[in-house]
Amino acid sequence: MPISWFPGHMHKTGKELRKIMSATHALIEVRDARIPSASANPLLDVLAEDRPVVIILNKSDLADPELTRDWERYFSALPRRACISSGPDKQSINEIILGQLDRLLPEEFTGKQARKQCLIFGVPNVGKSTLLNAMAGRKIARTGNEPAVTRSLQRIRLNDRWTLVDSPGMMQPRLDDQQAALLLALTGTIRQTAIDVEEIGWLGAEFLLAHHPKSLCKRYNMREAPNSAEELLEIIAHSVGGLSKKGGVNWTRAAESLLNDFRSGKLGPMTLEQVPR
């Protein structure tokens, strides 16, 4: 079954975002540091046109620090882009982002008198509303560890110069790249009810066995990595009590456990995509 999720409020948000662009001067694009490429939404480029964009590689505490630096350098080299990584400590993030916006904005907009608007955009559950709250220095937007917490645009007056707009996480209407879709599902960007947990767990197990076997061995106390997703999920089922009385494996329970471990960082900091060479 192809992975896909585009509920009605995203369709509506897409229309609203297009409408507010004429009054918008810059964008903050929040991505997941574990999947810096797959967590992009091509709608960003359509909305931004030639406006500056500060890319935030968020949840960097869950990603490989060296690869995050590679991605920061890669994105920062793109025209009209700056890139900053960010973890749970967002203390000085406001000054850093506003500094980058001033550096990237054309001169006519950098004057103190002109008020400007900046849109915070990104796929669901990457930390847009958390970032808005950190920039504002108080809890304004609702946040939560599940996708589609924010359902409508929310404007705040940040200071004398900037208005910030938080927006609902936006997926693409069709995910043509199903490998990227799997990475989105693994990180928790897609609503759990819109995916087949067992299937994502299975595909995730295959992906992690191929690319991060050592992390799996460490987490599940295995001397060497098993040869198949089936074997890995069986081992996980044993460790979390996911077996029936007759010894049958509860595959859904095992898959959920693997996904939770990955999402919460229990497999260790991990980046699932390399910078293109």
Ligand SMILES: Nc1nc2c(ncn2[C@@H]2O[C@H](COP(=O)(O)OP(=O)(O)OP(=O)(O)O)[C@@H](O)[C@H]2O)c(=O)[nH]1
């Ligand atoms: N580990 C980690 N978690 C973070 C970070 N930033 C935000 N989160 C968590 O990520 C989850 C999602 O945060 P939100 O700010 O609600 O994400 P959002 O992008 O606004 O989500 P939607 O409104 O649903 O699109 C929350 O549980 C946050 O606490 C971070 O830097 N590191």
Ligand SMILES: [Mg+2]
């Ligand atoms: Mg939100």
